Amino acid sequence: MNDILIIKNLTKQFKGEKKPSIENINFNLKSGRCLGVVGESGSGKSTLARAVTGLIPITSGEIIFDNNCISRFSPARYKKIYKDLQMIFQLPRESFNPVRSLGESIVLNLKNFGFNGDLKNQAVSLLKRCGLDSTFYNKYPGEVSGGECQRAAIARAIASSPKLLICDEATSALDMIVQRKIISLLNELKEELGMAILFICHDISLVHHMCDDVAVMKDGHIVEKDVTSRIIHHPDNEYTKALIEASNMY
Numbered sequence: 001m002n003d004i005l006i007i008k009n010l011t012k013q014f015k016g017e018k019k020p021s022i023e024n025i026n027f028n029l030k031s032g033r034c035l036g037v038v039g040e041s042g043s044g045k046s047t048l049a050r051a052v053t054g055l056i057p058i059t060s061g062e063i064i065f066d067n068n069c070i071s072r073f074s075p076a077r078y079k080k081i082y083k084d085l086q087m088i089f090q091l092p093r094e095s096f097n098p099v100r101s102l103g104e105s106i107v108l109n110l111k112n113f114g115f116n117g118d119l120k121n122q123a124v125s126l127l128k129r130c131g132l133d134s135t136f137y138n139k140y141p142g143e144v145s146g147g148e149c150q151r152a153a154i155a156r157a158i159a160s161s162p163k164l165l166i167c168d169e170a171t172s173a174l175d176m177i178v179q180r181k182i183i184s185l186l187n188e189l190k191e192e193l194g195m196a197i198l199f200i201c202h203d204i205s206l207v208h209h210m211c212d213d214v215a216v217m218k219d220g221h222i223v224e225k226d227v228t229s230r231i232i233h234h235p236d237n238e239y240t241k242a243l244i245e246a247s248n249m250y
């Protein structure tokens with residue numbers, strides 16, 4: 001399998017800050033694989049996600065997505081790759097326009113990505129694939145639960161069959177049972193669509209269920225990275241050990 005995402009020496013220091021929020025981050029992510037990024041709050045996970053998706057400019061390093069170096073892309077050029085690179089966030093309601101129904105938001109994405117035909121029908125199929133029946137097409141973000149809204153956000157994100165889906169704490173605002181269901185859905189979609197997932201989460205026990213590989217972040221650096229089973233069962237790093245001990249994994 002090819003590397004869909006290659007991160008080389010990625011550093012981001014916000015203006016006025018004394019030290020970088022992320023520094024010299026390196027990893028590769030292959031198509032069809034799921035890489036978990038774990039670490040405590042403030043370790044730089046969202047900065048990494050926002051840098052990769054072009055929401056913030058980087059300080060130095062390279063981001064290679066689908067064989068293109070995108071690290072210096074303008075917002076307009078970034079827009080063109082969003083068909084293949086999608087992101088879901090912790091608070092799905094905030095990523096939807098409150099005055100547009102869930103279905104209409106999905107239709108808008110399909111239009112933006114150049115799809116044509118019966119877009120309403122396609123949106124209903126996407127909602128159904130994500131566990132929401134056709135009545136959700138006409139519901140507004142404020143009328144559904146957090147879990148339902150996240151399902152709709154996933155339906156919208158997979159509308160263009162992206163090659164990479166970045167999930168930044170996508171299940172963190174949900175209760176445990178809903179979290180597990182969303183993770184199963186993401187795992188199924190990963191298999192069906194062959195997409196890669198960058199799964200960012202502070203909870204190592206969730207990452208354990210979801211990811212092929214795990215990168216552990218602390219203070220803006222990756223302190224350990226390997227296949228999930230090795231990280232969970234034989235962690236080398238003291239911080240990784242502490243994260244596992246503090247989780248409710250066993």
Ligand SMILES: Nc1ncnc2c1ncn2[C@@H]1O[C@H](COP(=O)(O)OP(=O)(O)O)[C@@H](O)[C@H]1O
Nearest residue numbers: 014017021039040041042043044045046047048
């Ligand atoms: N826009 C910003 N301006 C200045 N500092 C920021 C900004 N966004 C994040 N940071 C800082 O970068 C560090 C990493 O934050 P973040 O990436 O949000 O961590 P995480 O997602 O792991 O909780 C924190 O110290 C945070 O205060």
Ligand SMILES: [Mg+2]
Nearest residue numbers: 045046047169
């Ligand atoms: Mg974060």
